[in-house]
Amino acid sequence: NAGVTQTPKFQVLKTGQSMTLQCAQDMNHEYMSWYRQDPGMGLRLIHYSVGAGITDQGEVPNGYNVSRSTTEDFPLRLLSAAPSQTSVYFCASSYSRDQPQHFGDGTRLSIL
């Protein structure tokens, strides 16, 4: 099993550009989530999904969009990149919120 796969690993964007961070898992997990990690801020929840077709906002959803058309994939879209979105983004999956989360290795995103 590959676990949770995030692509790309690194990305540099210009302000105003859009892009999609990919997340895929092969464990048949229903619960998936996106976090951003900034120095001194810990992990903050952006969006999450409890199953295909169901998504909801986390703590810091502004500027991000998600969809969940399949159990395996949970892409995160930046609509119009801003320097404040420079961060490390982590995707995680599990059978449910109350089960151990499996994390990808992150996408390091810089917005100039």
Added chain:
Amino acid sequence: SQQGEEDPQALSIQEGENATMNCSYKTSINNLQWYRQNSGRGLVHLILIRSNEREKHSGRLRVTLDTSKKSSSLLITASRAADTASYFCATPPTGYSTLTFGKGTMLLVSP
């Protein structure tokens, strides 16, 4: 806002010593989870303790949970240099579908 907060923010010890990290949270929970993050990597799940449990062990890890004080501690015994990492607690608040993480404790174990 952060549901869980770890203390201390940073901890530096020698190999062979024990390391204790604490986590406090604000609302009632179903369970509390501890994770480790090595530099440049994703988080790895260490241990989950349910709200009706008081103590749990896994190898050199011991976790306690005091729901009356809304706090948990993670003890790593006989620390090794390979234990150098950041450690996070995560709490799923009762009645919510989210899982929130604290800011973490950065542990440095020197040979």
